Amino acid sequence: MSSPAQRAPLPDRAADTSPEQPWPVRLLSMKIAEYVEKMSVLWVEGQVVQLTRRPGARTAYLTLRDPDVDMSLSVAIQVNALDAMPTPLSQGARVVLQAKPVFWTQRGSLMLDARQIRPVGVGELLARVEHLKQLLASEGVFDPDRKKPLPFLPRTVGLVCGRASAAEKDVVENARRRWPSVRFAIREVAVQGPTAVQEVTAALAELDADPEVDVVVIARGGGSVEDLLPFSNEALVRAVAAARTPVVSAIGHDVDTPLLDHVADWRASTPTDAGKRVVPDAHAEREGVRQAAERARGALRRRVEAERRHLVAVRSRPVMADPSAMLEVRRRELDALRDRARRRVLAAVHRASDQVGHLRAQVRALSPQxxxxxxxxxxxxxxxxxxxxxxxxxxxxxxxxxxxxxxxxxxxxxxx
Known part of the structure; x- marks a missing residue:
């Protein structure tokens, strides 16, 4: 067995490693740290999903999440940088950070060493939503041609709403007032905050895969612009566009127009309006059936009366009063035609007999005899x-x- 001094040197590059000459974990961690160390200080945007700040500590830790996908990074930041913000930082806030990526070789993890932090203002958020709206519109995501019609009477109504929310009550109660036997498949999820997009998208995918669910309602009450931002998220909007089941958007009030309203197959002004739209009104349908039956009876009655009058008119004709009269007329016509034919035949026979006699005399006169x-x-x-x-x-x-x-x-x- 060879001694450590006799071993071949380790490869300098990752491409030169092999089963016979692998890198140890410590060397790989060092190589990654060297690579990350070469990265410049950069600005990054995300959503704060966790903030840890211990009393007396000079460093605070937070988790920065991408609002469009389930991906996050740990961030270390000086407390004085947090205190310099115009308003206290809270979970769910959208921020931009100036940070340097750092790779911790001992734990094998990547994190950010933040230098500055700034909140993303409402105006900037709305501008980004407007830019996303134009981008999706150019792709045809909002085209009316791709929207699906809502079913007349769904077997089951899927409902995505907040936990114990007023929106759930409004949709369910108003739908059952119109059609008491309607069935619901309810998925209670977070409708604001850092996990809202992920939970709403997962609930939509679950209901869309259920063959018994014929329509899905995504409902939430009113709120601030920041509270309704998850419903303008690109990932959620594209998930609704790809859904097989028709989707109804019931977010906020009339003045609230998240991008979900544009991609949904039907937009309800409020959750109450959604409850009235997804099912028909049983009383109105019964009244419609009653009116249709009454119109059918009236039409049938008028048809029978018209046919009765027509039958009376037919029976009042002379030919129907005395059916043999028509036969007598035809019999007389037939007798007259028979007599005429007999006379014509006899006349033709007489003329032919005369012609035969004349021809016989001519033949006799011309014969040798x-x-x-x-x-x-x-x-x-x-x-x-x-x-x-x-x-x-x-x-x-x-x-x-x-x-x-x-x-x-x-x-x-x-x-x-």
Missing amino acids: STLERGYAVVQHSDGRVVLDQAELEVDELLRVRVARGDFGVRVAGLS
Whole structure:
């Protein structure tokens, strides 16, 4: 076994390490500390989620969280820097820090050594919200075409609200006044403070994944601009835009317009208004059904009366009073047509008989038999040829003579 003196030197760069030549943890921590030490002093913004300040201590500690994602850093700051702030620092406040990143090798953790701290004013916060609004609008997140219609009668209404809040009471009571059997799936979460965005987003995702929930209401009562900032958070706005279930925004009062109002599928002016919008009014629906049934009965009654009048009019016609009258007319027409056809057929037969008689007389007059009856005869050779010329005859030739009634033979005695 080789001694420590014989071991190969450790690699200088992380890319040169290998299973045979790894860095020990202490060296990695030192390398990270050296890298972090090269970073310049910088300004960083975040939300204070925890503040620890012990009496008599010169250093205070706080946790700075990114309001858009679940990520935070520990910060050490001199007490005199906190005392220099115009107002005492409280949890949930938005601040900007001038700090130097520091890596603690013993604990293997990164923290910030703050030099200055300033609160983020309401005007600046509103300006950032307005900038985010324009950015999201340019992406089409607020387009009316992507908004989903609310269901007529949801099976279950999802409700995201504060714990034991008046907004929950307003939504539930007003909805049940309109439709007593409505069901709610309520998720009570923080609606202000550093965890509000994360809890509201998680509750929305849970309700959106529930197939029984047909609409989700995000409700909160009124409050200051800082209190309502979570509902203008980009992460929450994008989560609402991506939700499969229609979302109703019921934040604050009419004058409060967080970005959630623009991305939601329907904006309620108050939580009370949301309770009235998510379900129909049972009394109004019953009245509508009653009126529709009355209109249907009236229409059916008018149709029956009209058909009855039409039937009476049809039955009052002469043909319906005496059905055989129409048959008699048709029978007389048929008899007249039959007589006319018979007369025409007989006339055609008579004309044809006359024509046959005329043709028979013509044929008889033109026939050879008629010529023979006038005394003429037909003389033929023994082979049947008709004698047409005397030169064809020979003495003692036997000829056949045909007369009107019969024939006889003759012999040529001589030729003149």
